[in-house]
Amino acid sequence: MEDIRVRYFDTFSRDDLKDPVLLEGLPGIGHVGKLVAEHLIHELGARKIADIHSIYLPPQVMIEENVIRLANNEVYLYDGPPRQLLFLVGDFQSSSNEGHYLLADCYLSIAEELGVSRIYTLGGFGVGHLVDEPRVLGAVNREDLKAEAEAAGAVFENGEPGGGIIGAAGLLLGLAAERGIDGICLMGETSGYLVDPKSAASLLSVLSVLIGIKTDTTTLEERGAELEKMVQKMIESEKGIQEEELRYIG
Amino acid sequence: MEDIRVRYFDTFSRDDLKDPVLLEGLPGIGHVGKLVAEHLIHELGARKIADIHSIYLPPQVMIEENVIRLANNEVYLYDGPPRQLLFLVGDFQSSSNEGHYLLADCYLSIAEELGVSRIYTLGGFGVGHLVDEPRVLGAVNREDLKAEAEAAGAVFENGEPGGGIIGAAGLLLGLAAERGIDGICLMGETSGYLVDPKSAASLLSVLSVLIGIKTDTTTLEERGAELEKMVQKMIESEKGIQEEELRYIG
């Protein structure tokens, strides 16, 4: 098998695309980015156009209505108006350091192939305590982009986050710069302990300005509660496996 | 050496096969799948037709009557009646995430080569407490297969297991779908703390219906006790090694 395999659906044709923008919302801190991206996919009725399987994702399958499917990442397309949006979402980020780079590089090849000239990566910024009014921190991969993000409500604090950004949200922007693709990272402040729909709502309000699309956010809270439940199940199942491994696997 | 090496025994010819079904019972939670598969191999007098060595298995040898052999995975064949069964069993699952994918992919190449059109993967479903009457959960890689499994006694709960399935039992089904091979996963409820012959007996009763082969299960308890002893020795030996590594290996 290929290390990474991208599969476009037959219902999709590259000719459908006209200057789309890519939004990344893979799982991460507080699942803020995932919440926002999946909310938009749902509210806008975006359709799945591709999936990505890889040996760099955890060796795991998900179960949907009793049917198994490989853990994957997926690309969705919203056809506008006012503009086309591509979404990169999925079950997991890479399970290895090298895989993080190789997957991010693959995502950008997809982006380039689909004519993307701007990427938004969406994530959480863990602060370790509950936040009443979560701010949305911004980071860009080209100085010129800062003013636009700031005007939309993103906060730029010099050198924040001080520890840099780990994982897809950061790597995508770093690697996009070299391909001449603009990138803006939006990070909602969050405790880091729970799925955080409040932080997602803040992020969404900034993002809405940037992409010129407003959606009803009333369902965000509900979606957050569901996701939290799923996350809990995963943690329990993962914990079970780890205890097992301690016992059985040499 | 090759990363994965499959070796068929000379006594085996592909021409012997006629529409065999593949049963996977590698080590896992409660060793439920392993118990069931090895029980059937023994009761049916299946013969070994191939072994698989790989750098993705732990760097370890097993000792059988003072003679060393590499840790491996093995394929057995039961020639029927009423039908041919192939068994995939072994000492370990992969010791790395990438290896899990690469081994599962290799197993499916074997399956395809041997004309397998259906796979059963057998495992445990850890619930964290002792279970009086272990149910057998089912999952399938094609919606149509559910009714058949359900009729045989498998329980389908929407979205269970919520955390998905980690390792060979899941990956084999996920990857099989893409090759057009049907797959049913049966998971016996088990505490997750001990080798569980009771869970294995439940699983076996469902599987028996599906494959149309009934066996005497009185020896299952005994086999479970033996396996538990072996597992304990491995844990101790592994613990010793780890303490060593903390001390000696830079």
Added chain:
Amino acid sequence: MEDIRVRYFDTFSRDDLKDPVLLEGLPGIGHVGKLVAEHLIHELGARKIADIHSIYLPPQVMIEENVIRLANNEVYLYDGPPRQLLFLVGDFQSSSNEGHYLLADCYLSIAEELGVSRIYTLGGFGVGHLVDEPRVLGAVNREDLKAEAEAAGAVFENGEPGGGIIGAAGLLLGLAAERGIDGICLMGETSGYLVDPKSAASLLSVLSVLIGIKTDTTTLEERGAELEKMVQKMIESEKGIQEEELRYIG
């Protein structure tokens, strides 16, 4: 993407070089080597001539004045007098064992290509307690080099450090020997708990003699305090991520 990519800046021409010496100061124990190298780069006004990205570095981006850049390693050039110095510095060392070797090998290819015949690797030597007057331990990759380093103030204790040297500072010298490149490793004693400008000052005083360049060390303390602050932020951010991973990533 390539596993390791070296990119020379257009403003740099190999013809500019005349028998340069390479100084390595990547992050490590007490950040002693990093402090010394960055101090010299700053004081001497060295200019960046190349950067190195790699899948063996952590999957992370750094943020400088709100703009993202990939975690990297960098090469700086000081044009003399009295002689040309190349500096190898960066955000991280490799995040995998194999990557350590492959990156060190790449650095030496760069060194060879740029005509380097001598390397100094700069690091800390953790002693586990505060040190009033930190000594500078030396190690060489050719017996003949010892006298010179000793004359400059480096201390050679037979067999010290007893545990060898882990990471780039050691590997570069070990691999350089095979390419016929001389190597001297200087290690400032340090507690190992904090960024240590005092140890860096000691190391610098020895190095100054060896490279024949004296700099004002009054800013070293200040630079150390800044670096410590950055390190703290990274630890916190890293800790946040790890807690997250325990919760979210399967």
Added chain:
Amino acid sequence: MEDIRVRYFDTFSRDDLKDPVLLEGLPGIGHVGKLVAEHLIHELGARKIADIHSIYLPPQVMIEENVIRLANNEVYLYDGPPRQLLFLVGDFQSSSNEGHYLLADCYLSIAEELGVSRIYTLGGFGVGHLVDEPRVLGAVNREDLKAEAEAAGAVFENGEPGGGIIGAAGLLLGLAAERGIDGICLMGETSGYLVDPKSAASLLSVLSVLIGIKTDTTTLEERGAELEKMVQKMIESEKGIQEEELRYIG
């Protein structure tokens, strides 16, 4: 650089060899095998004929009389009488699971190239408590070899060690079988907590019979004390590095 590089010394010619036997004594439990192999090398005045470097060994250099050398594995030759012995010793075993396989495979290619038809692997068998009269357990890769080892004093207990053998001592025998090379593994009982010259002496007494070479074992105690000191230094240095990594490396 190559993943594994074997370098024969110029002073060595393959024509020097006549049916040599290979003894493996890499670091492991109680450093029993290492003690025995290094003792024999010293007592018999064996000379180094090759060294092996690899990205699968820890990224570390050792310091001998202030001069750095890469962590490695080495091959020594004792020219007899009564027969030629090759020794495989070194600083470390592989630092990754896959590396264990790839290095063991490489060692066997060396063995085959040098005309080796029998291998002895020497190790410790950790029992978790002090042992007054350490036995020497045996394991073979061909049933026929058992009688010979037993006659020399090795103990064969059915299925012991129950957890199999992890690392080079086991893998070498497992992989040797496929190449038609005979293999006997000798394991001295040891607590597993300290370098154990007493266990080494027991092992040596059995090995002496097998290879027909008797040596003075009075220096073994002394050598053990030295090795223990070195091991302690390594543990401390390693501990220091790990604390560092927790603090500095993202």
